Amino acid sequence: MEKLIEELKGLQHLNILSIPIKGMSSLERFLSFNLFRCCTQALELSDFGVKVFNVLCLENMEHLETLEFLNCGSMKEIKMEKLHPWVFSSTNYTSRFQTLSTVRIFECNKLRDMTWLILAPNLSYIGIFGCKKMEEILSERKLDAVTGVIGISYPKPFLKLETLHLFRLPKLKSIYWNALPFPRMKLIHIFGCRGLKKLPLNSDSAKGNLLTIEGSKHWWARVEWENEATQYAFLPSFKPLASFKPA
Template structure:
């Protein structure tokens, strides 16, 4: 491999075993700027990898990596760092590391702790880089998501968590002068997956994702409705542009929701919907999907 190589992608199907010799060869690519190690079994950032100081983009999604210690000083030019569904779970130490990456523009991360997620959102320069967020095994009475801090969020996955209520905030300490002109919604959030979430009876906060295209909710035993009428009205009274839910939704999957009775009080038109999958939602009437031209898979 030439030391002048700028881009390297390692095979990602199904799992590529990155042996020591492979690491050594990669580390010799001193001009490397883009490195994709996703779906490999890399478990640590070797000293050699940390020497790739010209690296701009590093993809470590779906790897066995457990720590990013030292990345802030070793790879100072990183603009893109992808950790989604790796074994790196953001903590206070890794937040400090990430803040050292002054050029960071795109970040994908995993979080297990509600306080850590709050800490990330308080550092808006860092939070604004987050495009994919995996929340796993998180337990909290209330979880707050800030639409200003997480303004770049595109994909949200909540898995195996216990959260009684998810609240949306759009206040910004760093951008108070812009609040009057800012939108309270997640402008770029297009995909939300919620699996094995216990606690909430409704998900009315989804109104704050008006550009949502893909929604999957599964195995959340406490869920009774997606949009609660009273909470929905209280939101639309303050934000009239958030009145109609799921206008851009293209794919909807509802699975294993035994208490789910309705999508919302008035069945939404869902004009953009192309595919519906409903399985083991015994209390959900088919009338919930009126006026849709989408393909339907319904398991009674």
């Protein structure tokens, strides 16, 4: 990584950069160069040995569109801890992850939630795969801490989300604790999430959308709905994954 960083520093007209990084020390070194923070559009963080990762160390990556965590087996938490002592004003706060549109998490087996996603208001794709201890996507308890990070109450999540992939998360119980509006959602794909019995939907959640919900028939039969109106509203949306065994 050190050799690569030195070579990249010599590229005076670097405009776009997509790069995989292994380890926290390499990431810190990478982020110490303003050119890389400004040019990087895609970042893959793999095999990190840290137990706690502060996602706000990435807040100054001005053009980051895609972020992936891969095989971070030691990582128990992705926290949101301010790196600077000042408190953001509620009148001028703007999310530092405005450009982030795609997040993928692979085989991070100690992570229990992804509450930090609340800081990325323009997400269009979320994919979480093979995280054995994932219990919640957004934690109600942890969201209270967001007020301390941004100085205002947390915003409504996932307003621009189009695709949600949740794959082999056996302990997942909740995406969000209340119904949410999904004005742009096109696909919800659920497989191997046997503990997920409720979806954050009501009869108004996806009005006007051609939403598809993919999952096993066995899982779909166990979904608990807010009311019959919601259940009937989403019956036409379901597409069974016939080739898979029951979740």
